[in-house]
Amino acid sequence: MSLFKEAARPCRATRRYTRGFQHVRVFSASRSIAAPTREEVQGAHQYCVALLSKYDRPSYTLSTFIPPHARSFYLALRALNVSLSTIPDTTSSPTIGLMRLQFWRDAVNKILAGSPPKEPVAILMAAAISELHERTQGRARISKGWLTRIINTREQTLTNDPYPNIAALESYAENTYSTLMYLTLAALPMTSVTADHVASHIGKAVGIAAVLRGLPLLAFPAPTSQAPSGEGAASLGLSGGARQGAVMLPLDVMAQAGVKEEEVLRKGAEADGLRDAVFTVATRANDHLITVEEMLSNLRAGEDVGHDFEHEGEEGHEYNSVGSARGEAPLDEIHRAFGVFLPAVGTRLWLDRLQQFDFDVFRPELLQGDWKLPWKAYLAYQRKRL
Numbered sequence: 001m002s003l004f005k006e007a008a009r010p011c012r013a014t015r016r017y018t019r020g021f022q023h024v025r026v027f028s029a030s031r032s033i034a035a036p037t038r039e040e041v042q043g044a045h046q047y048c049v050a051l052l053s054k055y056d057r058p059s060y061t062l063s064t065f066i067p068p069h070a071r072s073f074y075l076a077l078r079a080l081n082v083s084l085s086t087i088p089d090t091t092s093s094p095t096i097g098l099m100r101l102q103f104w105r106d107a108v109n110k111i112l113a114g115s116p117p118k119e120p121v122a123i124l125m126a127a128a129i130s131e132l133h134e135r136t137q138g139r140a141r142i143s144k145g146w147l148t149r150i151i152n153t154r155e156q157t158l159t160n161d162p163y164p165n166i167a168a169l170e171s172y173a174e175n176t177y178s179t180l181m182y183l184t185l186a187a188l189p190m191t192s193v194t195a196d197h198v199a200s201h202i203g204k205a206v207g208i209a210a211v212l213r214g215l216p217l218l219a220f221p222a223p224t225s226q227a228p229s230g231e232g233a234a235s236l237g238l239s240g241g242a243r244q245g246a247v248m249l250p251l252d253v254m255a256q257a258g259v260k261e262e263e264v265l266r267k268g269a270e271a272d273g274l275r276d277a278v279f280t281v282a283t284r285a286n287d288h289l290i291t292v293e294e295m296l297s298n299l300r301a302g303e304d305v306g307h308d309f310e311h312e313g314e315e316g317h318e319y320n321s322v323g324s325a326r327g328e329a330p331l332d333e334i335h336r337a338f339g340v341f342l343p344a345v346g347t348r349l350w351l352d353r354l355q356q357f358d359f360d361v362f363r364p365e366l367l368q369g370d371w372k373l374p375w376k377a378y379l380a381y382q383r384k385r386l
Contacts, residue, residue, distance in 0.1 A: 047120035048079035065339030073128035073187040140189035173207025194330040205288035269362035
């Protein structure tokens with residue numbers, strides 16, 4: 001049993017997480033989409049699979065749990081995330097990075113218009129959206145606003161500026177990792193306030209943990225950003241390799257714990273207050289996973305999830321009957337979309353390991369992939385329990 005749920009926070013050597021806090025979507029319009037040629041799509045599919053296998057191994061591993069009819073879109077979407085996250089590594093200046101981000105904004109417009117640029121990620125995404133359009137007779141569409149939100153959020157983190165507070169870090173996670181999950185749900189298609197609500201909490205947990213995991217690589221960047229094998233910038237929550245060391249912890253948490261960036265850059269794991277700050281941030285990620293567990297428990301008991309979805313009514317979170325055509329109960333919707341929620345499993349595994357190392361985020365073991373992820377994800381999927 002995980003020790004994350006213990007209520008007390010003992011001394012530094014024995015920290016434990018504590019609890020800190022606690023219908024169909026209307027999509028942007030797009031014209032009927034003509035699919036690229038079969039050869040182009042096959043080549044794009046192979047490219048995206050290879051990209052994820054190298055730079056975002058967890059997403060590659062979990063792709064098998066995405067329903068086959070939505071898998072191409074999932075692969076393209078996660079490959080897009082990799083492409084965005086590695087822009088600072090593959091450009092010589094922030095200005096060129098901004099140009100690359102603008103390329104992807106323009107590409108989104110072209111993808112949704114049915115004329116994607118000759119770029120593998122764009123080709124596969126356009127083909128997947130075309131298939132979704134045909135499969136649902138045009139009733140389900142992909143939100144342009146969500147795609148551009150991911151791009152815009154990556155722009156905000158292009159220079160690795162620290163988050164002013166933990167709420168800003170949470171907003172970053174919502175606008176990237178949660179939004180990736182919203183888009184994957186849309187490709188099923190699943191338009192459910194309950195599914196989005198679960199995805200929001202899981203995405204926030206995944207994003208917060210990913211930023212923590214990438215902290216050592218940003219504090220002490222390699223001459224050319226070199227993430228561990230199979231764990232690239234996307235899976236580590238990096239916006240790219242900083243030219244100079246940076247500490248991407250929320251400033252309010254650092255101030256409360258007495259952490260100074262220059263000390264982290266000099267002393268690494270031995271910087272005063274660093275483990276306390278990591279503990280605070282990790283606890284926020286853990287809180288979101290606990291919230292999801294409580295929500296699912298309530299649904300199994302025949303109750304509602306227990307609290308309102310804070311983003312309901314925002315762009316992309318207006319609901320009508322498209323995803324509820326089957327007359328599904330909320331728990332049935334969660335079960336049908338369960339593969340989308342499995343990033344929670346990897347995040348739980350990593351947070352457990354972080355706790356085992358007393359919140360020393362610089363431990364090299366924490367940068368490696370977890371061999372238990374495939375079978376832990378399989379068990380979670382079969383049991384429909386995270």
